[in-house]
Amino acid sequence: MSDFPWLSVLIALPVVGAVLVSVIPREREALVKQVALGVSVLVAVLAGIMAAGFDAGGPRFQFEERYWWIREFGIHWALGVDGVSLTLILLSVILVPLVILGSWGEADRSGGVDVPPKRSVKTYFALLLSLEATMIGVFAATDVFVFYVFFEALLIPMYFIIGSYGGAQRSYAAVKFLLYSLFGGLLMLVAVIWLYPLSAKPAAEGGLGQGTFLFTELSKLDIDPTTAKWLFLGFFIAFAIKAPMAPVHTWLPDAAQQSPAPALVLLVGVLDKVGTYGMLRFCLELFPGAARWATPVVIVFAVASIIYGAILAIGQVDMKRLVAYTSISHFGFIVLGIFAMTSQAQSGAALYMVNHGFATGALFLVVGFMIVRRRSARIADYGGMQKVAPVLAGSFLIAGLSSLSLPGLAPFVSEFLVIVGTYTRYQWAAIASVIAVVLAAVYILWMYQRTMGGPAAPAVEGLKDLSVREKWVIAPILAIIVAMGFFPQPVLHVINPSVNETLARVDQRDPAPDVTGNVAENGARP
Template sequence: MQDFPWLSLLIALPLLGAVGVALLPRGREALAKQTALGVSLVVGALALTMAAAFDPDGERFQFTEQYWWIKQFGVHWAVGVDGVALTMVALSVILVPLVILASWDGAGRSGGVDAPARSGVKTYFALLLTLEAMMIGVFAATDVFLFYVFFEAMLIPVYFIIGYYGGPRRSYAAVKFLLYSLFGGLLMLVAVIWLFPLSAKPVAQGGLGQGTFLFTELARMNIDPTTAKWLFLGFFVAFAIKAPMVPVHTWLPDAAQQSPAPALVLIVGVLDKVGTYGMLRFCLELFPGAAKWAAPVVIAFAVLSIVYGAILAIGQVDLKRLVAYTSVSHFGFIVLGIFAMTTAGQSGAALYMVNHGFATGALFLVVGFMIARRRSARIPDFGGMQKVTPVLAGTFLVSGLAGLSLPGLAPFVSEFMVLTGTFTRHPVPALIATSGVVLAAIYILWTYQRTMGGPAAEKVQGLPDLSAREKWAVGPVIALIVVLGFAPQPVLNVINPSVKVTLERVDQRDPQPKIGNVAENGARP
């Protein structure tokens, strides 16, 4: 199975599906939805079949393919996945069909499901399939230039989803998202181009040979420390914007407020993970010395993101902006775990990327269902819904408790690993970051009280509970949140070998535990 071109097929199928959906005759919106759902289910089945054949004890990158693309510039079509990339591909293909189901009745509407209908149902679903292809490609790329192409190509479907199907200020939000992303992308492009001559090896006749963008080749280079720092910054700023980290996070709340809620499951649940994935994969492994040099500052900004995002979330009255700010806080935990450079920290961060995708995805799905019923995203427009829509209230409660990392739900394990892994090397930042857990309890429970608790307000009387389609959309995510809360080890078994390689590359070992003044080996200091 390793020789089959799984990843190229997984990238091509959604693109072909998107073209097919877009070319359907006018008036065939129902067929467009069915086709998009069918294609996404086939892609999901193929991806999970591939994942079942992944060997955690085998080669680091598996299902690899490598062909010349632009030979004179050393660019390859090179794809492959390690444990971290595989989990992100799996996250993508699981969420896309659920997003399509959640969008079924509200597709093509301005502001998603909470505003009057607009034309373009076929285009909406074609954009979702295109985005799926780009997400799989960016996580599978093992050529840095190819990664950059997918990194930038993802902007296109997201820009049109926000700019055409968004709320009243959709143009502003779409342009802001695009400008932030393009600025970071241009910095990364400069760094990518800079890598090319550095990778060219001397030849016997004198001069330099062909350069390359292959990740495995670049990771073996020894780059001048000053140059490495500049290259690190070029990559890191692009990833920090995508992540999003304070202070380059401001595009996210605006984009979230204006985007259709189901599409936010992919934008925040998967797309933004490209930032933290890129830090773990490229910033640390290509520039290990520079990563260690920058780690104290990055950790400080990660802790700032945790606290700042949580405090801002408490003060929000718009449900989508609230969830967006909670994600700023959660991404701070992920970045903290990555730059703590411990096994527990980085494994927890990689697992957090998956768990956050499911937890935040569930929240955005439920928020979308709530907005569809009240035609409003404002918290004051709700109240007492648990008496009228108990199933909806229950899914909101479970999703919210996952967001605050309640023990027994998936994010708890990853957040606990990040904090313990950070504490062994950076105790003060870990202790400050723990305040984010307390703040999370405030913004989640207070939001639930205001929207679901108390007597049923007149404005929510008669609202329908979740339909069968909506249950199928959110149910699998809730189930995964519970399963991964009690049994995260299978995912960690896939992630850990890749994390081990990353730590070896940055020459970091876990600090030895101490009891009082006696070290683990019994020797006194």
């Protein structure tokens, strides 16, 4: 079983599924949906079987595959997972079938807005399966060039989903999403190409004596500090746009407002994690000195994103834009945890990537259910929904409370770890970030009160509660949120060894308390 190409199979299956869906006659929409759902469930089952064989105490990268792809340029088809990438792959394969099931009756309605889609239902589901393949690939790639290929390939299906199935301004939002992402991708491409001649240098000059893009080999390079800083910036800006961080975030609210809600689960819940995953994996480990050099500035931008996103969320009148701004705040927490350079903060950041995917995914799904019923994303068009749709209102409440990191729900653990881990090294940043915790209660509870509380508005009277299908979509995510809120240790057990490897590479240790209760920077990491 250890020689089985798990990761290649997981990437290939959704591609095969997309091809199968594309050849089914357009009028057989039910079969299209059934095939798409069946393939995504099969991928999830296989990923679960693979994950069961992962040894948290074993080698860092497991289920590795390595084949020559373009020998002349040192490019390998190299795949493998550590604890962080494994959890993100599992997040992806769990959400995709739920998104497909959640899109069952909405793919032909552009996510519930009154704009007809440009393309067919089968194209929508083929794009979702293609997106799943690229998401698995980007988290599994251990060759930096292959990572870049998947990083850019993610744009293609998402661009067509936004531009073909979104709202009235979908073309503008899709092009803006594409241009921002391409700009960051081109900067990273320059940095990726630059790595090849550096690795080809003789060992006496800090190189490897052979050109390569393998992550494990590139991490051994001794790069000139000035060069490393430029390379770091090339990678970091691309990842900051993808994350997104302020001030390169403006594509997300527009994309969120125009996208069909089920697709937003993957855009914000998974695709944006590629940015923070890239920071943790590549920025820190390939350029450790440059990462330490940039840390003070990155911390400032992270705190600014946390507070800025929370404040902007309060003033939104569109539910999808509101949730998008909350995600900008949450991604600020993740970046803060990554660059705080402590084991608690980085473990919290890695866990936050997973928890945020489920929490925000649940919120977008419930918002999508509401939009399909009322044909509007405006908060003002709702009111008193809890009286006519109590199960929907309860699901909205749990999803919202998880988004504001209520104790007992999954995001609380990760946010707490980030704040505590940051406080030991950057007290001012941890204290400032707590402001967003208060603001989160404002924007979530106020949105709930305006949409669900009070007397039922005439426009919502007669609206139906969640159907059986919709309950099957939202129930697993809410169950995961509650389970991980009370028992996050299994996930942390998988994540922590990878975090410790990253900290060792960056040559950082946890500040250790002295007898007075203060912290000393030269303390040993427990």
